[in-house]
Amino acid sequence: MTKLRKLALALLCASIVLSPALAEARAGGSVRPGGSMGYSSQGSLGSRTYNNNGGQPMQRSITPQNPSAAPYAARPGFGFAQNHPFLTGLAGAFLGSWLGSLLFPHWGMGGMGFGFGGMIGSLFTWLIIIGLVAMLFRMFRRRGEPLTSPSYGGNQAAPDVDYRAGGYGGAAPSSSTLAVNQTDYAAFEAILKAVQGAWSKGDLARLRHYTTPEMLSYFAEELAGNTSQGVENHVDNVELIKGDVREAWDEGNLQYATALLHWRANDYTTRADAKPGEPGYIVEGDPQRPSEAQELWTFARSPGGHWLLSAIQQV
Secondary structure, three states: OHHHHHHHHHHHHHHHHHHOOEEEEEOOOOOOOOOOOOOEEEEHHHOOOOOOOOOOOEOOOOOOOHHOOOOOOOOOOOOHHHHHHHHHHHHHHHHHHHHHHOOOOOOOOOOOOOOOOOOHHHHHHHHHHHHHHHHHHHHHHOOOOOOOOOOOOOOOOOOOOOHHHHHHOHOOOOOOOOOOOOHHHHHHHHHHHHHHHHHHHHHHHHOOOOOOOOHHHHHHHHHHHHHHOOEEEEEEEEEEEEEEEEEEEEEEOOOOEEEEEEEEEEEEEOOOOOOOOHHHHHHHHOOOOOOOEEEEEEEEHHHOOEEEEEEEOOO
């Protein structure tokens, strides 16, 4: 192996060790009010948009994010190097010494820079380096993962509580600063069904009556994407199973309420240019078999006004 190839491999190892953690993005698809082609968290919760409320962090929101106020989102550009400057400097010095020994083998450290001689020494040197790189890579990858609420982490299921019965044994959510009554509960269920029905028909005019302008823009974008791909998503026979108002608060000009909704529906996607019964008509899902979803829906209103869908978060 020539010194040039050794230098290239050394630089590659250094770039892996010192680079920030890579963010993992989920696969795309239709971003709709629930469904099987793709899921996303989107919308706004006012001042609590980026708070850890047990749902996934927002992938899309018009609310600007203050980096210092994002407790559960991995901050862009912050990897192992930024979180561990001492170890990063130590690794840099270590790798710098090694590179120097490769370029100047007669300056006191031998051909491979670690005191090892011959092929066996080189082999052990590379094994040690690869092991250290793998260990550090796993370490900063774990540190870059977002935190979730203990109630929803891993495979632990979120509690199914009927918000129409008051949720959590009838006690009001501890974080609530806004009273939510039976009329509000009925409005949340009605919005769930109305949004799904308007989505299935591609009826933006009707969606406008039940969503904020921000959410309407997301739905319009994804409906246009479905049209471009020649598919139509149907969410029929929507039934709310259970729900739980997690928090409700007043920010003066707007009021918000976040509810964990557990619902079922016949969710399936068809080809727009095919008729029922034709080969390839069903793209995904089963029109005869309902599927269930569990999401955090946040509703907003001006004081005394009607509730509108303001955000959807996956859990």
